[in-house]
Amino acid sequence: MKAAAAARSPWRDPVIWLAVPAIVYLLVLYALPLLWLLTKSFIGPGGFTLRPYIDFFADPFNWRVVWNTLGIALWVTLACLIVGYPAAFALARAGAALQIAMLIAIILPLSIGVVVKAFAWQIVLRRDGVVSQLLVAVGIWDEPQRLLFTEPGLVLGAANIFLPFMILPIYSVVKLIDPRLLEAGATLGAAPLYRFVKIMVPLTLPGVVSGVAFVFSMSVSMYVVPSLLIGDRFQTLSTLTGRSFLFMRNEQLGSTTAVILLAMAVGVVVGSTWLARRLGGST
Amino acid sequence: MNFLDVSGATKSFGAATVLDGVDLGVGQGEFVSLLGPSGCGKTTLLRIVAGLLGVDRGTVKLDGQDITALPPHKRDVGVVFQNYALFPHLTVAENVAFGLKARRRGSTETASAVKRFLELVHLSDFADRSVRALSGGQQQRVAVARALAVRPKLLLLDEPFSALDRKLREGMQIDLRRLLRELGTTSVFVTHDQDEALTMSDRIAVMNKGGIEQLDTPEAIYRKPATAFALEFVGLSSRLSGKVVGTQDGLVTVETSFGRLVAPGNFVSGAPVMLAVRPERITVDRPGDFAVTAKLRDAVFQGAKVQLHFETTGGDQLMAETADLPHGLPAPGSEMKLGWAVADTLIYPVP
Numbered sequence: 106m107k108a109a110a111a112a113r114s115p116w117r118d119p120v121i122w123l124a125v126p127a128i129v130y131l132l133v134l135y136a137l138p139l140l141w142l143l144t145k146s147f148i149g150p151g152g153f154t155l156r157p158y159i160d161f162f163a164d165p166f167n168w169r170v171v172w173n174t175l176g177i178a179l180w181v182t183l184a185c186l187i188v189g190y191p192a193a194f195a196l197a198r199a200g201a202a203l204q205i206a207m208l209i210a211i212i213l214p215l216s217i218g219v220v221v222k223a224f225a226w227q228i229v230l231r232r233d234g235v236v237s238q239l240l241v242a243v244g245i246w247d248e249p250q251r252l253l254f255t256e257p258g259l260v261l262g263a264a265n266i267f268l269p270f271m272i273l274p275i276y277s278v279v280k281l282i283d284p285r286l287l288e289a290g291a292t293l294g295a296a297p298l299y300r301f302v303k304i305m306v307p308l309t310l311p312g313v314v315s316g317v318a319f320v321f322s323m324s325v326s327m328y329v330v331p332s333l334l335i336g337d338r339f340q341t342l343s344t345l346t347g348r349s350f351l352f353m354r355n356e357q358l359g360s361t362t363a364v365i366l367l368a369m370a371v372g373v374v375v376g377s378t379w380l381a382r383r384l385g386g387s388t
Numbered sequence: 389m390n391f392l393d394v395s396g397a398t399k400s401f402g403a404a405t406v407l408d409g410v411d412l413g414v415g416q417g418e419f420v421s422l423l424g425p426s427g428c429g430k431t432t433l434l435r436i437v438a439g440l441l442g443v444d445r446g447t448v449k450l451d452g453q454d455i456t457a458l459p460p461h462k463r464d465v466g467v468v469f470q471n472y473a474l475f476p477h478l479t480v481a482e483n484v485a486f487g488l489k490a491r492r493r494g495s496t497e498t499a500s501a502v503k504r505f506l507e508l509v510h511l512s513d514f515a516d517r518s519v520r521a522l523s524g525g526q527q528q529r530v531a532v533a534r535a536l537a538v539r540p541k542l543l544l545l546d547e548p549f550s551a552l553d554r555k556l557r558e559g560m561q562i563d564l565r566r567l568l569r570e571l572g573t574t575s576v577f578v579t580h581d582q583d584e585a586l587t588m589s590d591r592i593a594v595m596n597k598g599g600i601e602q603l604d605t606p607e608a609i610y611r612k613p614a615t616a617f618a619l620e621f622v623g624l625s626s627r628l629s630g631k632v633v634g635t636q637d638g639l640v641t642v643e644t645s646f647g648r649l650v651a652p653g654n655f656v657s658g659a660p661v662m663l664a665v666r667p668e669r670i671t672v673d674r675p676g677d678f679a680v681t682a683k684l685r686d687a688v689f690q691g692a693k694v695q696l697h698f699e700t701t702g703g704d705q706l707m708a709e710t711a712d713l714p715h716g717l718p719a720p721g722s723e724m725k726l727g728w729a730v731a732d733t734l735i736y737p738v739p
C-alpha cells in the first residue's frame with residue numbers, strides 16, 4: 106500500500122524531469138525579476154515596510170484605479186464569454202470545411218500585433234467609424250458619436266482582441282463531448298433547455314473556467330490597448346505601473362501596483378481552477 | 389392492435405436509401421429483436437422510433453398515438469445506447485435519477501425509484517461512485533437502470549452487450565430478460581448476434597438492406613426461414629443447388645449433385661432452386677426419407693456435439709451435426725450415409 110503510494114508520487118515519475126528546461130527558463134527570466142519587484146515594494150529606507158501599500162490604499166484615486174481595472178476586466182471577460190460560448194459550439198459542431206475556415210478566422214488575427222489591432226480599433230471607434238455609423242443606421246443612436254476614449258469602446262476593442270482565448274479552450278472541451286449524451290437526455294424526457302443546463306453546462310465548465318481565467322488575467326493586465334483606446338484619462342493598474350516607472354520614476358509605486366495586479370491575476374487563476382474542480386468534479 | 393406500430397418507414401441519406409418502407413408491429417410487453425448484418429439499418433430504425441431521427445415517409449404509432457412528429461423528450465421511449473452514453477459528470481445514482489428529475493417527479497419518489505432500480509441491476513453499493521470508475525458491465529447496467537427508472541412505455545436497446553465478453557454477456561442477457569419481463573416493459577432490441585436474438589426474443593425481425601425479411605418467433609425463423617437470406621443469417625445449414633425436374637401434390641423433385649431430392653413446395657419444372665437442411669436434422673448412418681452418400685472432409689469436435697463437413701462441388705455445402713457417433717470420430721475421407729426427412733427440407737428460388 107505504502108509502496109504503491111510512493112510509486113505514484115509525482116517525484117518518482119521520471120517524466121517530471123522533462124519540465125526542467127521550462128522551469129529553468131521561467132526561473133531566470135520570470136521568477137527572479139518578479140522576486141526583485143516584490144522585494145522592491147516591501148523594502149523602504151529602514152528595511153521591511155508595508156508603507157507603500159498603506160499609502161497606496163489610503164489614496165481614493167488609487168481605489169478608482171483598482172476598480173477601473175477590475176471593472177474593465179470583468180466586462181471584457183463577460184463580453185468574450187457571451188460571444189465566445191456559442192461560437193465555440195458552432196465551431197465544434199461545424200462540418201470539416203467550415204470548421205477550418207472558422208479556425209483560421211479565429212487564429213489568424215493572433216498573428217497581428219496588439220498595437221496594430223488597437224490602432225485599427227481607433228479608426229473603427231471614431232465618430233465617423235463603422236460602429237457609430239451602424240448604430241445610427243439601425244436607429245439605436247440618433248446621431249454619430251465617438252466611442253473612442255470611452256469605456257464601452259475599450260471593452261469592445263479588448264473583447265475582440267482576447268476573444269480567441271475564450272473560444273479555443275471552450276471549443277476543445279465541447280469537441281470532446283459525446284453528442285449522444287444530449288440524445289440520452291432527450292430520451293429520458295429532458296426538454297432542450299434542461300439538457301443544456303444539466304448536461305452541456307457542467308461538461309463545458311472546465312473550458313469556460315480556463316477561458317475566463319485566460320481572458321480575465323490578460324485583460325486585467327493589458328497595457329497597450331487601454332493606452333490607445335482610452336488614454337490617460339482612465340488609469341488602470343498596468344497603465345499606472347507603466348507611468349510610475351517610465352514618467353514618474355517612482356519605482357516603489359510601480360512595484361507596488363505591479364504586485365497588486367499580480368495578486369489579482371493569480372487570485373483569479375487559482376480561484377477559477379478551484380472552482381472548476383469543485384463544480385466540474387473532473388480534470 | 390399493436391402497441392408499437394411502424395408503418396412504411398422510409399429514410400434516405402443523400403442518394404442512399406437506408407430504410408425502405410419498413411413495417412414493424414410490436415405487442416404490449418413483447419420483446420422483439422432486430423437482427424441483421426452491419427449497415428442494414430437497425431440503428432436507423434431504432435433512432436426513428438426514439439425520435440432522434442425523422443422519417444422521410446411513414447408513421448410511428450405508440451400506444452394508439454401517432455408520435456411521428458413528436459420530439460424525443462415527449463415520446464416516453466427509453467434508449468440504452470450502444471456506448472451507454474452515461475453522464476460522466478454525475479454519479480451512478482444521479483445518472484439513474486436524471487430522467488426522474490427532468491420529469492419533475494417528487495424527491496421522495498425519485499429517491500425510492502433510484503434505490504429500487506439500482507437494486508434491480510445489483511448496483512446499490514455503487515450508488516455514489518462516479519460512472520467513470522465502473523467496468524463495462526456495470527456501466528451497461530447503469531444505462532439500463534437509467535432508462536427504466538422513468539418507466540418508459542417502450543425501451544429500445546442498441547447492441548447493449550456488444551462491448552462485453554462472452555461469459556458476462558450471457559449472464560446479462562438472462563438478467564435483462566428477467567428484469568424486463570418482471571416490469572412488463574415492451575422492448576425492441578438491436579443485435580447482430582443471432583444466438584443473442586434466439587435466446588432472448590419473443591419474436592425476431594430479420595433485417596436486410598433496409599427492409600425486414602421475416603418477423604416471427606425464434607423457432608419459426610430457425611425452422612422455416614422465409615427467405616434465403618434469413619436462412620443464411622440465422623443458424624447453419626446445408627445448401628444444395630439444383631433444378632426442378634418434377635412437381636406433384638405440393639412436392640417438388642430436384643436434381644442435385646447428390647441425386648434427386650424431394651422438398652415441399654410449388655415450383656415450375658426447370659426452375660433453378662436451392663435446397664437447404666439444418667445440420668441437426670440430418671441423421672448419420674440412418675436413412676430418413678432419402679439417403680445420400682457423401683465423403684467426409686472434416687469433423688469438428690465441439691464438446692456436446694460433432695460437426696461433420698462433407699465434400700461437395702460448386703457452391704454447395706453439406707454438413708451434419710450429431711451427438712452420438714458410436715464408432716468415435718470418423719476419419720476424413722470416409723464415406724458416410726446421410727439421411728433426412730422431406731418435411732425438413734427447405735427450398736428457395738435462386739435469383
Ligand SMILES: Nc1ncnc2c1ncn2[C@@H]1O[C@H](COP(=O)(O)OP(=O)(O)OP(=O)(O)O)[C@@H](O)[C@H]1O
Pocket residue numbers: 401406424425426427428429430431432433580
Ligand atoms: N447520419 C448518417 N449519414 C449518412 N449515412 C448514414 C447516417 N447514419 C447511417 N448511415 C448509413 O445508413 C446505413 C445504415 O446504418 P445503421 O447505423 O442503421 O446500420 P446498423 O444496422 O445499425 O449497423 P451496425 O450493426 O453496424 O450498427 C449505413 O450504410 C450507414 O452508413
Ligand SMILES: [Mg+2]
Pocket residue numbers: 430431432546
Ligand atoms: Mg447500429
